[in-house]
Amino acid sequence: MSALRAPATFPERRGEPTPRRAPLTAVEGGAGRRLDAVRAPLQATSGLPFMVLCALVLVGALFSALLLNTSMARGSYEMSRLQREVGLVAQDVQEVQAELRAAESSLPQQATRLGMVPAEDMTMLSVVEGTIVAGSAEEP
Template sequence: MSAVNAATARAARPAELPRTRRAPLTAISGGAARRGSRLDIVRAPLYSKSRVPFFALCATLMILSLVAVLVLNTTLARGSYEMAHLQGEVAQTAQDVQGLQEDLRAAERDLPAKARDLGMVPAENPTMVSLRTGKVVTGTDEGTDE
């Protein structure tokens, strides 16, 4: 059974490449003298800056913009409700004014009849006192008082 396991293990492994001998490493002239006594075989990896601050900035900007849109939307909605309420008040006030104007017109129409019911008669030649001059003015002199 171990022969079967060994055969399946060999079949499962990828084909091995033949090992070749590498050329020996040699120092480049002037290279070691510039860097000191150490000979670099493999170049040191470049260190990249972390991307976390960039993603944090992007997330913060996104959150701030969403909050700003929410505040703007709420403010506009509140203004819309307030505007609708004020328009209702304006309409109610306009109706009240129209009603009062109609009452005034009706009172003006009924005034002569109410005066007659009280025994009043129209004056044929009204006389008034001018407050500016202190003179007594008759109805025929109305246009001459300045």
């Protein structure tokens, strides 16, 4: 801490002469050093604005944490709902695929029941070229 040299002035008392005082000397730390009067430290300013600023920062951080936590919880509930929905859709797809496999395996029996017979000579039509393509019949 630095000290400014200031002249030692004492208020004058009325009626009494001002006695001349000898300068003080340091005895303990440095013998023979002269001690000078220094200016009193300035009065500390109020810490209220700093405390209010700290409180506002704390409240803002808590509010931000609350909003973040709320949005994360909402996202978690949405994700759980969507996972449940995906599970139900996957189950429906498996059921439809099982029905399709059952229908494919019973297709020849249903065709015979309806009076259909296998084709002896298959022919195909090429739509692009507009021609008839001959093919061979396959026995099931």
